[in-house]
Amino acid sequence: MAEQNEPATGDEGVIKIMVCVDGSKHAETAFKFYVQQFHKPENKVIFMHVAKLVMHSHVYTGAMGVVLPEVPTKDEVEKEKKRAKELKEKFHKFCEELGVPKHEFVTIMEGEGGLGATIVAAAKRRSVSSIICGCRGLGAIRRTILGSVSDYVLHHSHVPTLICPKET
Structure with a gap:
């Protein structure tokens, strides 16, 4: 699943x-705060x-033999396309309600570096001025273990980044 929209021309200035949107309340909160x-x-x-369809490009070998990379099934791809379409419609509606006429929705596939690296790379490619993210509010232990x-995004982004905490 490649990017659905290429950078618009005529965006100079x-x-x-x-x-960043993922269907969570945290993403909605972050957008509305912005x-x-x-x-x-x-x-x-x-x-x-960022679509969660990771296709690893490596063949792993080890004591247990050869492990071939996983490829998403057709059903998984269709499910992710449907999810992306629903998110696009949802945030388009928010834009209409909140008076945000200039907007676009982009879906990209998660890279091997993970969600954060994928977001940072996309921000660079699209020459954005700032990144807005929601935060799920993981506890200290889960955040330390899982990341x-x-x-x-906050620590690797090349542009100012706003992280909106979860609503309490």
Whole structure:
């Protein structure tokens, strides 16, 4: 699943804000916070959805033999396409309700570096000015063991990044 939309031409001088969306309430909260606190009519919002269809490009060998890379099934791909379409419609509706006329929705496939690395790379390719992410609010132990996408984006991004905490 490649990017659904290529960068729009004629965006020179436009402030592009990437909002990471995944279908969670945290993503909605982050977007609404951005609109209420920072949005300007001339800004363009790029909603970034990372599809969870990882295709590893390596063949692993070890004591247990050869492990071939997993390839998503047709059903998994269709399910992810449907999910992306639903998210696009949902955030388009939010944009209409909140008065955000300049926006686009992009779905990309998760890279081998994980969600955070995929988001940072996409932000660079699209020349965004800022990244907005929601935060699930993992506990300290889970965050230490599992890592956090928002922590990764915050510490590896080349542009200012706003992390909105979960609503309490």
